[in-house]
Amino acid sequence: MSILNSELDATSSGFATNRTAMQKAIDEMRAVQQKVLDKSFEAKPKFDKRGKILPHERIKLLLDAGSPFVELCGFVGFQMFDDKDGSDAGGGVISGIGFVQGVRCLISAANSAIKGGTMSPMGVQKTLRLQEIALENKLPVITLTESGGANLNYAAEVFIPGGKTFANQARLSAAGIPQISVVHGNATAGGAYQPGLSDYVIAIRKQTEMFLAGPPLLRAATGEIASSEELGGAEIHAQIAGTAEYLAENDADGIRMARDVLAMLNWKEQTSVNAENYLEPRYPIDDVLGLIPADPKQPFDMKEVIARLVDDSDFLEFKQEFDALTVCGWAKIGGKTIGIITNNGPITPQGAVKTAQFIQLCDQTQRPLLFLHNTTGFIVGTDAEQSGIIKHGSKLIQAVANARVPRISIVVGGSYGAGNYAMSGRGLSPRFIFAWPNSRTAVMGGAQAGKVLRIVTEEKQRQKGMEPDPQVLDFLEQGTAAKLEQQSGALFNSARLHDDGLIDPRDTRRLLIFLLQTIAEAEQRQLTASSFGVARL
Template sequence: MTILQSEIAVGSEQYEANKAALLVQLEEVRVIQNKGLEKSYAAKPKFDKKGKILPHERVRLVLDADSPFIELCGLVGYNMHDDKDGSDAGGGIIAGIGFVSGVRCLVSASNSAIKGGTIAPMGVQKTLRLQKIALEQKLPMVTLAESGGANLNYAAEVFTSGGTTFANQARMSAAGIPQLSVVHGNATAGGAYQPGLSDYVITVRKQTEMLLAGPPLLLAATGEIATAEELGGAEMHAQIAGTAEYLAENDADGIRIAREVFEHLNWKEQTKTIDIRYKEPRYSAEELLGIIPADPKQPLNMKEVVARLVDDSDFLEFKPEYDSHTVSGWAKLGGLNIGIITNNGPITPQGAAKTAQFIHLCEQTNRPLLFLHNTTGFMVGTDAEQNGIIKHGSKLIQAVANATVPKISIVVAGSYGAGNYAMCGRSLSPDFIFAWPNSHVAVMGSAQAGKVLRIVAEGKQKASGMEPNEQMLDFLEQSTAMKLEQQSTALFNTAMLHDDGIIDPRDTRKVLIFLLQTVYEAEHRQLNSSKFGVSRF
């Protein structure tokens, strides 16, 4: 047993300054999240008048009471397309992993309280990410549908990827992953194929409108006159077309039926039991707030973070005497054995070689990998180049890319350049990746980028025989640095779907335990696949 000993002076002036800075960053995220909630709940009178339940309440009702729920991609699309302040962020979808009738599953709900649940480009990308998670983690999927379909202002950006979401549904069914849709309202044109491609469909009397062409389009295209109820009403689909398996009386009844279907899936009965006996860390999660330096240029000992995440603060470091910049070792988290990789600085040739070997050892014994990002990237300079930083760095990236064990990433602080790849950033396809509100991800530091462009521009001026224009060079350096700083923040990256969401550092252990249990179940579940999936005849 190797217990980590903390050297943090809890309550010191520096600790309190760090804590205050991180709380400000966390509050910025909370304010944006609340704008979306407030805008959604502002539609409650309209929903009440129609006898409907708000989308957020639908999610709450379908989930088991007092069960854990991890939201996914909650701020995707922030400040993009039509979003101006975060109130339209989320891609028109409320989604996450939770429990329905005891079954761990992925829940997705159209946020029809905002713009009728229409989908902007980032909403389609979010759907693709949700489907990838469901397929990889073998999670049944519940969709609470009520959407006007594609946001026509961005139809060209939505069309092709939208078709991919339908193809994914077909593949999920063939893989043996159950999909259930409750159609709470409008599901028109392409939107009708989402429930149509589900394995179970529940329609809601006097609310469902699931049709390829509404009355106006039908009249314009064919001259036929028909009502929406005749074309795509709940009763028609349940009693005549046979598209729906169940007919609900209202929103709540539709959700009740969905929960009952999941009760009879025979899914949780096949789940391998996890031994959940474990010890809590010896240090409080609350202390994580004061550990991260308010000034990102200040060093951070990531073992202090590890000590507040792993069971009993017990961490067996691998090769502790060989390169101190990259730290790796074994621990238990929620009673499950894992390998941890993190950074106390840039990745050196020695650190890259050590980490690649560590990944091979975890692969040998099927231990999931947890990456805790805090790196400026790969070491540069003559010494690093001559010691094979390209060779060893490439082999590290190769090891990360080809590792078959589950991989989870938490972007704790900075994650720059190819160091982000080596630490299993989004492009290396981790099973899950979340970020802290203070984190930064970019090709390089903003100040560094500004100086690089200044040097290049100054060189061009001198090469052409010009005297360096200091005013122009100052502007170029400062504007470049400002742009990269804005494009490296946690909010920018989560908006671009570079992670699965921003989390409160204090919740990291709980989130990780939930995610590790999710990947554990996936590894031990045998799906009953078929060639074409479930069909309606």
């Protein structure tokens, strides 16, 4: 055993300062989540009048009582496009991984309480990511749909990538992953293909409206006059068109039917569940709030974080004496053995070589990899260049990109420059990637970017025989620094799908256990693939 010894002083003033700063970041994150909830629940009287259930409540009703639910991509679209105050965060979609009838599923619900559930450009990108997660982790998909289709203010941004979501549905079915859709209301035009491409469709009497062209468009295009019910009501699709397999009486009945369909998939029985016996860490997870410095420039020891995440705080470090700035080692989380890679500074040539070797060792024995981001990037300078930092850094990125084992990333502190790539950032396609609300991700720090642009501009002006104006250079430097700082924040990055969501640092261990169990199930599940998926003929 290699038990980590913590040297953290939870009674120090520094700990208290750090904890206050982290709590502020968490509160900001929670405030955004609450704002979305509040805006959704403003529509409750309207939903109640129609005998409908709000989208958040639909998900709650669908899930097994008391079971865990990991929300995915909840901050997508935050203050982007026409989201002025952050209340539209989520891209018009509520999604996550949870249990239905004891089966781990990917669940997605159109948030029809906000803007009718219309799909924003980032909502489409989110849907593509959800489909990727379902395929990689072999998760059945349950969609609770009620949407006005694409947000026509951004039709050009939605139209083409929207087609890919339909292609992915067809491929999921062909891969052997079942998709169940409950149509709670409107599903028009492209929105009608989402249930149409599902393997099981549940329509709801007097609520479902599913058609390629609604009454106004039909009248404009052909002159034909028809009601929504005549065009695409629930009875039409269940009794005549055959688009729906089941006809429900209301929202709750439709969700009950989805649970019944899921229970009969023969899915749970295909996965053997092994009870894991493991010890909790020797140090409380709450300590992480005071562990991360309020000043991002202040270094700290990531082993203190590891000691609060891994079983029994037992961590077998790899090549500890070779390079102290990059930390690699093995541990168990929730009883499952993993390789952990993290940073106590920039990545050196030695660190890159060590990490690439470590990744190959994990790949050889099928141990998943956990990347805990906390790096300023690759080290720079004459010595680094002469020591082959480009060569060794490239080999590290090759090792990350080509590792066959599942990779999980948690952005704990900074994740800058090519260090983000080397630590399996979004561009390297980790199986899952989440971030702490204090984290920062960018090409470089704001202050560095400002100075770089100042130096480049000043040199260009001198080359042209101009005398640089210090005030102009100050404005350029400060403006650039401020812009980069704003764009490196956790909410900014999560809004752009650079991660799968922001998490309270205290939830990290629980999340990792859940994700590792999800991955383990996927690894042992055998799918029955077909050429074209299930079709209604």
